[in-house]
Amino acid sequence: MSALLEVQSLTAGYGRIDVLHDISISVGTHGNVGLFGPNGHGKTTLLRTISGLLKTKSGTITFDGKPIANASPRSIVDMGLIHVPQGNRLFPDLTIAECLTLGAYTKRARADEAANREKVVKIFPKLAERWRQKVRTLSGGERQMVSIGTALMGSPKLLILDEPTLGLAPKIKEELCASVLDISKGGVPLIVVEQDVEFLLELSQHLYLINHGEVATEIKPGETMDHAEIMALYFGQ
Amino acid sequence: MDATAQILFGGLFQGSLYAMMAVGLALIWTTIGVFNFTHGVMMMLGAYIAWTLSEIGLPFALVLPLVIVVMAAVGWALQASVVRPLIGRPNIVLVVVITTLAAASLIENATLEIWGPRSKQLPPLIAGNTTILGVGVSLHQIAIIVIAPVVLAALWFFLNRTRLGLALRAVAQNEDASLLVGLNVKALYGLAFAISAALAALAGIFMGGYRFMSPVMGADPLLKALIVVVFGGLSSVSGPIFAAYLIGFFEAICSYYFGLYWTPALLFAVLIVTLMIRPEGIFGSKSRGLA
Ligand SMILES: Nc1ncnc2c1ncn2[C@@H]1O[C@H](COP(=O)(O)OP(=O)(O)OP(=O)(O)O)[C@@H](O)[C@H]1O
Ligand SMILES: [Mg+2]
Numbered sequence: 001m002s003a004l005l006e007v008q009s010l011t012a013g014y015g016r017i018d019v020l021h022d023i024s025i026s027v028g029t030h031g032n033v034g035l036f037g038p039n040g041h042g043k044t045t046l047l048r049t050i051s052g053l054l055k056t057k058s059g060t061i062t063f064d065g066k067p068i069a070n071a072s073p074r075s076i077v078d079m080g081l082i083h084v085p086q087g088n089r090l091f092p093d094l095t096i097a098e099c100l101t102l103g104a105y106t107k108r109a110r111a112d113e114a115a116n117r118e119k120v121v122k123i124f125p126k127l128a129e130r131w132r133q134k135v136r137t138l139s140g141g142e143r144q145m146v147s148i149g150t151a152l153m154g155s156p157k158l159l160i161l162d163e164p165t166l167g168l169a170p171k172i173k174e175e176l177c178a179s180v181l182d183i184s185k186g187g188v189p190l191i192v193v194e195q196d197v198e199f200l201l202e203l204s205q206h207l208y209l210i211n212h213g214e215v216a217t218e219i220k221p222g223e224t225m226d227h228a229e230i231m232a233l234y235f236g237q
Numbered sequence: 238m239d240a241t242a243q244i245l246f247g248g249l250f251q252g253s254l255y256a257m258m259a260v261g262l263a264l265i266w267t268t269i270g271v272f273n274f275t276h277g278v279m280m281m282l283g284a285y286i287a288w289t290l291s292e293i294g295l296p297f298a299l300v301l302p303l304v305i306v307v308m309a310a311v312g313w314a315l316q317a318s319v320v321r322p323l324i325g326r327p328n329i330v331l332v333v334v335i336t337t338l339a340a341a342s343l344i345e346n347a348t349l350e351i352w353g354p355r356s357k358q359l360p361p362l363i364a365g366n367t368t369i370l371g372v373g374v375s376l377h378q379i380a381i382i383v384i385a386p387v388v389l390a391a392l393w394f395f396l397n398r399t400r401l402g403l404a405l406r407a408v409a410q411n412e413d414a415s416l417l418v419g420l421n422v423k424a425l426y427g428l429a430f431a432i433s434a435a436l437a438a439l440a441g442i443f444m445g446g447y448r449f450m451s452p453v454m455g456a457d458p459l460l461k462a463l464i465v466v467v468f469g470g471l472s473s474v475s476g477p478i479f480a481a482y483l484i485g486f487f488e489a490i491c492s493y494y495f496g497l498y499w500t501p502a503l504l505f506a507v508l509i510v511t512l513m514i515r516p517e518g519i520f521g522s523k524s525r526g527l528a
Contacts, residue, residue, distance in 0.1 A: 053416060077419035085417060091410045094403075101400065102407055106419040150418065 003062075004028030004158055004189060005050070005081070010059035010069075012049040013213075018057065019045040020213040027158065027206075030221050032190040034204030036197070036230070042213040043193045044086050047160050051083035052076045064157065078106045080157030086193070087166060088147040092136035096127050099135060099146050103153025112155050119186075120149040123179050141172035145179070152183065159183070160191045165199065177202070197230055242370035244489045250378050252485025253385030257440040258458050259465035259477040260389060261433030266471050268409045268429040269324075271333040275315060276437055276462060277455025278344040283308045283438020284445035284454065285348055288357050297360060304442060305435045312434025313427045315340060320430070321423065348452040359445035381443045388439065389478055392432070396474065405429060468508055470518025479520055 005027035013019040019042045027033045035043045048054045050061060052073035061069040063081050091099055100120060104113040121128045124145040135143060144164055151159060164180060165173045177199050184190055184203065194200040200207070207230075209217040258280065265273045283304050290300045319336040323329050361377035362384075368374075396402040408415045408425045415422055437455075444454065461484070469480025487507065491500040511519060 051417060053413060073416040074419045074421055077417065083417050085413060088414065089411055090414055091407050093410055094407060098403055102403060102418045102420070105400070105404065109419075154418065 002029075002065075004064060005191075006060075006062040007046075007050065008060045008062075010046070010049065010061065011057045012045065012054055012059075013057070014045075014054070018213070020049065022059070023210075023214055024059075025208055025215065027191055028189055029206070031205030032184060032192065032203055034200045034207045035191065035193045035210055036195075036200060036207065037210035037216070041211055043210050044162055045213070046210065047083060047162050047191070047193065048085070051081060051160065053083075074106075077154060078108055080108070080155060081160070082151045082154045082156040082158070083160040084147045084151045084162065084164065086162035088143070090135050090143060090147055090150070093134055095132050095134055096138075096146050096149075097131045099150045100153050103150035104155075106154060109154045113153065116153045116155060120152050123152070123182055124149055139172075141168050141176060144168065144176060148180070148183070152188075156188055158191065159188050162193045163195060164192070165194065165196055173199075201230070239371050240493060242372045244486070244493055245370075246372060246374050246378065246382070247489030247492070248482070248486030249382045250485070251488055252482035253381050254440055254443060254458065255461050255465050255485055256389055256478045256481035257385055257436055257443070258462035259469070259481050260392060260474050261436040262462045263466050263469075263471060263474050263477045264429050264433050264436075266466065267474070268405055269320065269426050271320060271330055272337070272463075273320075273430070273433065274334060274337040274459070275319075275341045275344065276433065277457075277459030278341045278348075279308060279312060279315075279434040279437035279455070280441035280444070280458055281348065281450070281452060281455040282311065282344060282441070283434075284359060284441035284450050285352055285357075286438075287442045287445065288359055288450065289352075291360060297362070301439075301442065304438050308438035309431035309435040312430040312432075315434070316427050316430035321426065324426070345452045352452075354451075356449035356451050357445075358449055359442060361446040362443070375447065377446050385443075388436070392436070392474065401428075464504065464508055466518075468511055468518055470520045473520070476518060476520030480518070 056069040207219040362380040363376040469476040
C-alpha cells in the first residue's frame with residue numbers, strides 16, 4: 001500500500017529561522033499517525049507546512065500521489081487534506097450552523113453537504129441543540145466539537161488534529177476522544193498530535209517522536225512499546 | 238411643521254449619503270483590518286467617470302451600472318497594488334494609511350490632469366422639484382432617500398444570507414481558519430475593496446447630481462465617513478448605518494437651529510464625548526468582525 005501522505009526531507013520555519021530540519025514522515029501505510037514530543041519542537045510547524053499555511057524551504061510533500069509543497073491551502077483543502085489547528089479560535093461571531101456551512105465551502109465538499117451535516121450531528125449530537133449559538137459563547141469542548149465538525153464537512157480524505165483535547169476537563173475530554181475514535185472507525189485516516197499518551201496510543205498505530213524539528217524515533221505497529229517507554233522517550237530527552 | 242419637515246428631509250438625505258460612504262469603509266476595516274484613505278477619491282472618480290459617460294451620450298440608466306462595474310474593478314486593482322503586498326506585515330495598519338493616502342493624492346492629481354479644473358455637474362437621477370409637508374425638495378434628493386436604504390439592505394442581505402457573504406464575514410474573524418476551510422482569502426479581500434469602491438462611486442453619482450464636482454469633492458465625505466464609523470463602532474456594517482442617519486439628523490438639527498457654521502464644531506464635540514464614554518463606538522463591540 002502506498003502512502004497517502006509522504007513528507008520527504010522537509011525543511012521549513014518562520015522567516016530566516018528553520019524549525020524543521022530535513023524531516024520525513026509517511027502517513028497511511030500503518031494506520032493513524034501520532035506525533036508526540038516536547039513542547040516547541042515543531043509538531044505544529046510540521047502540520048502547518050503540510051496544509052500550506054507555511055512555505056516549504058526544501059523537500060517534498062506528496063498527498064494522494066500529487067506534490068503539494070507550496071501549494072495554496074485552498075487547493076490542498078480541495079484535495080481532501082483537512083487540518084484542525086491547535087487552540088482553534090474558529091470564527092467567534094459565526095453560529096455553529098454557519099461554521100459547518102463554511103466547512104463545506106469547496107466545490108468537492110459542497111456536493112455532500114447534507115450527508116456530511118447528518119454525519120456531524122450523529123457524532124456530535126450536542127451541536128444540533130445549539131445550531132444558532134455563536135462560537136464565542138461556546139465552552140472549550142463545544143468549540144473543539146465545532147472545529148472538528150467543520151473539518152468533517154469538508155469530506156476529509158485525511159484529517160489532521162493538532163492537540164484536540166488541549167485544555168479540556170477530563171469528562172469532556174473523554175467524550176471528545178470517543179468521538180474522534182468514531183471518526184477514525186468511520187474510515188477517515190488521521191494525523192494526531194496529543195499530549196495525553198493514553199489517548200494517543202489508543203488512537204494511533206504509527207508513532208513519530210519529534211525532537212528539535214527532526215524525527216527522533218519512529219514506532220511502527222508490531223514494534224509495540226508500552227506506556228512507560230513512551231513516557232521515558234517523552235521526558236528523557 | 239416647516240421646521241420638522243426640513244429637518245426630516247435634511248437628516249434623511251445627509252444620513253443616506255453618509256451611510257453609503259461609511260459602510261464601504263467599515264466593510265474594508267472589518268474584513269482586512271485597514272483604513273482605506275482612497276475611499277474619498279473612489280467617490281470622486283465614480284462621479285467623473287459617470288460625467289464622461291453621459292457626456293458621450295450614454296443614457297443614465299446605462300451609465301449607472303457601467304460606473305459601478307468599472308469602479309468595482311478599480312477597487313479590486315487598488316487592493317492588489319497598494320494593500321495586498323503589505324498583508325502579513327506587523328505594522329500593516331500604519332503602512333496602509335500611508336500607501337492609500339499616497340494613492341489618493343495620485344488619483345486626485347491625475348483627475349485634475351485628465352478632466353481639468355472646471356467644475357462639472359451630473360444630471361439629477363430624476364429631474365424636477367416637488368413640495369412635501371410644506372417644504373420644497375428636489376426629486377433627486379427624494380430618489381436618494383429611497384435608493385440608499387434599498388442598497389444598504391441589499392448589502393446586509395448579501396453579507397448575512399449568502400454563501401459568499403458568509404465567507405466575507407469569516408475572513409474578517411480568522412484568516413488561518415478561513416484558509417483551512419478553503420476560502421480564497423486574497424479574492425475575498427479584493428471583493429471587499431470592489432464592493433466598497435462601487436458603493437463610494439454610487440454615493441459620488443448621488444452627490445454629483447446636486448453639487449458641483451471637483452477633484453477634491455471626496456475629501457469631506459471621507460472625513461464624515463470616518464466620523465461615522467468611529468462614532469458607530471467598527472465591528473459591524475449595521476452600526477455605521479445607524480450612526481450615519483443619527484449624524485445626518487444631528488447635522489440637520491444643528492444647522493437649522495445654530496446655523497451651518499457651528500455644525501462641525503458641535504459634531505466633533507459630540508464625537509469626542511462619545512469616545513470618552515464608549516471608546517468602541519455607540520453600536521460597537523470590542524471585537525473586529527462583521528455582523
Ligand atoms: N509564528 C511564529 N513565528 C516564529 N516562530 C514561531 C512561530 N510559531 C512557532 N514558532 C517557533 O517554532 C518552534 C516550534 O513551534 P511549534 O508550535 O511547531 O511546536 P510544537 O511542537 O507544536 O509545540 P506545542 O507542543 O507547544 O504545541 C518554537 O520554537 C516556536 O517558538
Ligand atoms: Mg503545537
